[in-house]
Amino acid sequence: MRSESNELLSIFDRIYIINLAHRDDRRREMDAELRRIGLSLDHPAIRMFPASFPPDQGDFPTRGARGCFESQLGVHRAILADGVTRALMLEDDASFVPDFRALLAAIGDDLRWVDWDMLYSVSPLDQQPGDEAVGRHLLRLSPDHTFPLAHFVGFSRRFSETAVPYLEAIYGRKPGDPAGGPMHVDGAYCWLRADRPDLTILGTRKPLAVQRSSRSDIAExxxxxxxxxxxxxxxxxxxxxxxxxxxxxxxxxx
Known part of the structure; x- marks a missing residue:
């Protein structure tokens, strides 16, 4: 049986971990999480990505929403600049579930043969109208199947090519713009999916990672x-x- 690290790196060529430069505690915790599955922050496939720490909320709902939006837009730009085919983006408070190895092995083959553009694995998913089952553990999500959170998300290069100009346009608009103004990044992904139903969006029925409870530097x-x-x-x-x-x-x- 493949190790978790080999299985993960057979699906993603690069893993980007969003981390604020001064949050050594979260880097240590993330390194411990990676070591649980046979990786570490020193692995050549893993890149620590500097999170945005904006001075204010600007036109976004909160300062935190602006920081998350800018950080994830930066990851998409990095995916294109680095020539990555498929990438995994982790926020530094992601924690792999106890049965991570078994779940990853169960979905690995399906992820390798499906030409997917985005992979959500952030919360339990039930099949909704318009979704299609992909094997026993994955769903091809309809554009109407929306949910929050984005701490464990995979992207294809094609998705990032679409996301960069799309997110940049949202960032540059005013709040309330009918085309989509500054918003939480998970909401922006839902808007993008609705506008681009040709993209293949997958979700795992059971999440591969949850969010650790951790002090925020941006939220109150x-x-x-x-x-x-x-x-x-x-x-x-x-x-x-x-x-x-x-x-x-x-x-x-x-």
């Missing part, structure tokens, strides 16, 4: 992240499933 910080001592305790506690559940409950009461 909660009290436990603003106090230095509590910040250190919280960083360690976030790895506890019980604490994660408590934090999610607190967020839901906001």
């Amino acid at each position: 910080l909660r009290f436990w992240d603003r106090l230095p001592v509590l910040r250190q305790v919280t960083a360690a506690a976030r790895r506890s499933p019980a604490v994660l559940r408590m934090l999610h409950m607190l967020r839901g009461r906001k």
Whole structure:
């Protein structure tokens, strides 16, 4: 049986990890995640991509939305500049699921024979009207099947060739423009998919990665992240499933 690293690199020629330059903690955590599957940040197929840290929100809904949008647009430009055929983009708070190896092996063959343009693996997916099953573990998503998050997404070069001018146009418009103004990047991908139904968009029924709970540098910080001592305790506690559940409950009461 192939190792997780060989399986992953048989699908993607390059892995881009979006990371803020001053977030050493997330780099260490991401390196630990990669080592779980036989890779590391030192592997030649892996590139740390500097995340955007904008001074303000500009015309975007939030400062964080602007930073994510600029960062992912930058990854698409890098894919084209680097001559990559298929790339995986990870945000630095992505965490591989416990059964990553089995899931990746199950979808690997299908991903190699389908000429896909975008691969979502960010949340559980149920088949919706217009979707088509691809094997047992993948769905060919209709343009109407939309959902948030973009922490584990694969792209073909063809998709990036489309995405760069499309995202640049959104970035340059004013809010509320009927053609699509500044918005969250996952929303922009949904707009692109609706405008380009010829692109083949796949989703995994079960996600290959989830998001680690981690302090944000751009979103408004909660009290436990603003106090230095509590910040250190919280960083360690976030790895506890019980604490994660408590934090999610607190967020839901906001």
